[in-house]
Amino acid sequence: GENVEQHPSTLSVQEGDSAVIKCTYSDSASNYFPWYKQELGKRPQLIIDIRSNVGEKKDQRIAVTLNKTAKHFSLHITETQPEDSAVYFCAAPGTGTASKLTFGTGTRLQVTL
Amino acid sequence: DVKVTQSSRYLVKRTGEKVFLECVQDMDHENMFWYRQDPGLGLRLIYFSYDVKMKEKGDIPEGYSVSREKKERFSLILESASTNQTSMYLCASSPIGFPNYGYTFGSGTRLTVV
Numbered sequence: 001g002e003n004v005e006q007h008p009s010t011l012s013v014q015e016g017d018s019a020v021i022k023c024t025y026s027d028s029a030s031n032y033f034p035w036y037k038q039e040l041g042k043r044p045q046l047i048i049d050i051r052s053n054v055g056e057k058k059d060q061r062i063a064v065t066l067n068k069t070a071k072h073f074s075l076h077i078t079e080t081q082p083e084d085s086a087v088y089f090c091a092a093p094g095t096g097t098a099s100k101l102t103f104g105t106g107t108r109l110q111v112t113l
Numbered sequence: 114d115v116k117v118t119q120s121s122r123y124l125v126k127r128t129g130e131k132v133f134l135e136c137v138q139d140m141d142h143e144n145m146f147w148y149r150q151d152p153g154l155g156l157r158l159i160y161f162s163y164d165v166k167m168k169e170k171g172d173i174p175e176g177y178s179v180s181r182e183k184k185e186r187f188s189l190i191l192e193s194a195s196t197n198q199t200s201m202y203l204c205a206s207s208p209i210g211f212p213n214y215g216y217t218f219g220s221g222t223r224l225t226v227v
Binding site: 001006009034036042043044045046049089099100101102103104105106 | 146153
């Protein structure tokens with residue numbers, strides 16, 4: 001099955017700085033890479049995703065890059081704000097039925113004033 | 114406009130009890146999933162279903178079973194609850210298709226087994 005590793009487990013940045021979270025995956029057949037944000041006490045929500053036919057995708061202050069050769073993908077948040085504080089999860093599907101996702105262990109991002 | 118609903122937000126059960134966690138989605142999604150979330154371990158897949166009455170084991174199915182009698186409802190069953198099943202349980206759904214599509218999660222059920 002798919003194996004996803006995520007680093008760092010915690011990240012503290014000052015407001016306005018950039019944050020980068022990195023994930024690696026094992027199954028070269030994976031073709032879809034979502035990122036979820038989970039605020040305290042709330043459900044995980046999809047914030048951005050990338051498919052294997054592109055190398056980068058941006059949505060305002062967030063971007064995701066994908067390196068299929070190296071089997072890693074990263075989340076980039078620029079101009080961080082306090083409301084970016086949350087736990088972020090990366091995921092990859094591997095192969096098989098139902099497009100089941102294997103998640104990373106999460107990164108707790110703290111944006112300080 | 115809640116689309117994935119988990120029946121209980123908090124549950125406290127005794128060791129050995131049979132526990133039912135219910136999840137209902139109103140998006141006509143084919144795929145439904147049960148994950149448990151533990152600090153430092155992320156989200157781990159327990160079971161999933163890609164059609165009515167169809168189910169497949171995930172990465173940590175021991176001690177759990179599932180039921181999907183209707184497309185919109187996916188139930189997680191703890192046959193005999195144990196303290197190591199104390200956790201946050203998240204249900205999710207997604208449409209079928211290629212390439213893969215993201216999940217919609219429920220709000221979670223925090224289960225405590227005493």
